[in-house]
Amino acid sequence: MTTFKICIIGAGSVGFTKKLCSDILMVPEFTGIEIALTDINAHNLDMIEQIISRIVKVNNLPAKVTATTDRREALKGARYIMNCVRIGGLEAFADDIRIPLKYGVDQCVGDTICAGGIMYGQRGISAMLEFAKDIREVCEDGAWLLNYANPMVMMTWAALDFGKVQTVGLCHGVQNGHRQIARAMKVPMEEVDVVCSGINHQTWYLDIRHNGRKIAQEELLAALEGHNAFAQQEKVRIDVLKRFGFYSTESNGHLSEYLPWYRKRPEEIANWISTDEWIHGETGGYLRYTTENRNWFEEDFPKFLEDAETPLEGPRTDEHASWILEALETGRVYRGHFNVKNGGIITNLPEDCIIESPGFVDRFGINMVEGIELPAACAATCMASINVQRMSVQAAMTGDVTLLKQAVLHDPLVGAICTPDEVWQMVDELLVAQAEWLPQYTDAIPAAIERLKTPKVKTRDWAGAARLEVRDVEELRATSKAKAAAEGHGLGTKLMG
Template identity: 70%
Template sequence: MSFKIAIIGAGSVGFTKKLFTDILCVPEFRDIEFALTDMNEHNLQMIKAILDKVVESNRLPTRVTATTNRREALTGARYIISCVRVGGLEAYADDIRIPLKYGIDQCVGDTICAGGILYGQRNIPVILDFCKDIREVAEPGAKFLNYANPMAMNTWAAIEYGKVDTVGLCHGVQHGAEQIADVLGAKSRSELDYICSGINHQTWFIDLRLNGRKIGKDELVAAFEAHPVFSQQEKLRIDVLKRFGVYSTESNGHLSEYLPWYRKRPEEITRWIDMSDWIHGETGGYLRHSTETRNWFETEFPQFLASAEKPIDPSKRSNEHASHILEALETNRVYRGHFNVKNNGVITNLPADAIVESPGFVDRFGINMVSGITIPEACAATCIASINVQRMSVHAAISGDIDLLKLAVLHDPLVGAISTPEEVWQMVDEMVVAQASWLPQYADAIPAAKERLAKSTVKTRDWAGAARRNVRSIDELRAEKAALKQAI
């Protein structure tokens, strides 16, 4: 087979390499072309050097090109994969820093909450530019695979306004299933079967089978509470399991952002999180992790390049959806996964226009979703609260309506549990002004926002959050890795 895959935001070096090697695990795909594109020429050349080394070491006919010209990369592409982070770590730092001044403590801040909503405002205009290029220069009927957050908002905009065949992809379901298989003592992941349904980062294991035997709430609670690691790292998720009756796919820290009961007061945050790793609830944890990862890669690039010489091992193919979807579409080997698509009856008790994450099967005829699923009422209630915020956020990003943006932030569950309307209005003005260079749709609103900020009487505070850690230096990271290696 010979076709072209374009990867936008290919400078996400580690993730791009994973997708690349996964796809090349499919024997029929050895003769395809990868077109890498990114705004950062430096990162782009680093990832191209790594992928070229993979191709050379494995003696493959695969072609790899790299360009900062997006339309050039998209021309003739059958599949387009997006891994973009618009604004990079600079804008992301504002997504965490500014809300903290108003008492809003986020662990990740890339889905909803104040940070996730502003992230969507930066991404959506760019997503629509991608879609325009796809319609104009990609292969007719090209499929857009979106990995970028905020997943639901980006996918919503691409489908409703970009008019491109789009599916949103995330690995939260797979990671949650790995935990469940572990606590239930499964000898392999294949022993566990499950149905997850909901919305991205709020998907729920509504049916669990271990070797065909149905697993109930009480058995699952007992298994998690007996686990020596997860009983400490996933305290919030276990509490939600007890109350809702089903386990969430999302990490302890991320889930705490959508269910405001656990993160609206500093003493509650420290009660429910675990500081053994960023993902369990640390303030700004993903920002710190992303910063350290970038710094580590920049410093240790020769090591990453050397590791690219290893042979591709199909037995180590990851469970990221992209390669499996492409394999099913091109070879008709059926793949079952959980995908982000427009609802339209997939989940009966969520709005039709929402982007839902639910089971589907892929073959040569496309992605075929299982329809008619009903999720538990408590799960639907929390999902609908987020969907309403997502809908307003998408419409604000399209229209450049700053008042609608403020209403979206006001209706966010965590923000609404902490901040007054006056605080929200000022916080959004401050975030829009700080990120103006990435928000072209709000250009006309920026001068008035600056004037309001100059006259504001709303008090803020200098607060690092309930559980903040400093970014570690390269020397500290090296020492930690060495100690871990020695312990093993």
């Protein structure tokens, strides 16, 4: 058994924190570690502390669990830090969706690029620099930051270049797509091997093999189009597969807002999405989903606490964190897809960008496979996002409003919809609405307020092309029971992507 300290920042993301901690505590050598939970929301922090402490107690583990709103105290002596924050919470997230809609920008998620993702990055990067300062000053020397927070590329880029902290970005998109491909092909996931490369949320399955046999594009396309659910839910991904020759890791809703082709005409959006699950393209789908989950968790917390009474038993999930820590601490090799500085790993993307690509972890660290060349269309799509990401990070670091507006102007979907005047005014609105989370723009806010007094362009009150209402807890329970019943009769499909 080995002992070390893990700190989870943003531990109030209750369900995800429970998953991470459960996985880590199932590593035999890790039963005596310390888990320090920290969040600015004392209420959520108390709930997750109760849950993790209950898990430790029920399983008779010697692990120590602490919780504090004092982030620096939680970080003291930590060897590993996991960042799960959403700066601005659902309030700022609602603005990320609501304000761009006034200018015709219809987003499903808004957490990577597009107008919402860029603003999310502005809020997150200012906080990331504070985290990094504390990590340098009070954590173990050589501490690892495992960043789960979106926008993944921007947050990881800032932590590495400006925070000067050893950082890896982690996402489950590759695993989810891998699982979906296996289901479409009607084979067990463990029989399918994949090589993915690109940038986070625009990673491409370059090589897919079933028991060593290479799967051609035509075979994958036939499997997806022949699957009743995926054929309806993944129209954007399937169309891109047909045109590019490679399948994207990301869900239909995600991918649709990174490209300039599928969400620019409101009357055509319905042709490319499905509203049976938020992730398939619904307007503001992730905002609705997270709002409903928060409400449901608040009401059903006693049930979640009761669930923590169930003894831990494997297998662990395929979230990267526990496997990376196991490899670093024990030397048992782990292969995954990680977000790191490029530096020549992908030969036809810039050296300075953050890429997502295969690597191996052992006691020597994270060792990436080098010399990958992306297909031309995949590289071109990634480059459009990288240019936006680079400008966005620089804007967040400097508080340069003009550079921020240029980043939004160059976003593929925004650029397909908005005029320059609309972009300039939209960013002013976003800055004013989110000023409390944007300290680097403090000096620029008064001028933005003045400009908005005499707007240059008209806006509209628009809910989007495919907006659904937030359901209350009773509706969620009824839907959950109906879905469980359908799956019990073989009628349901598991959410993927």
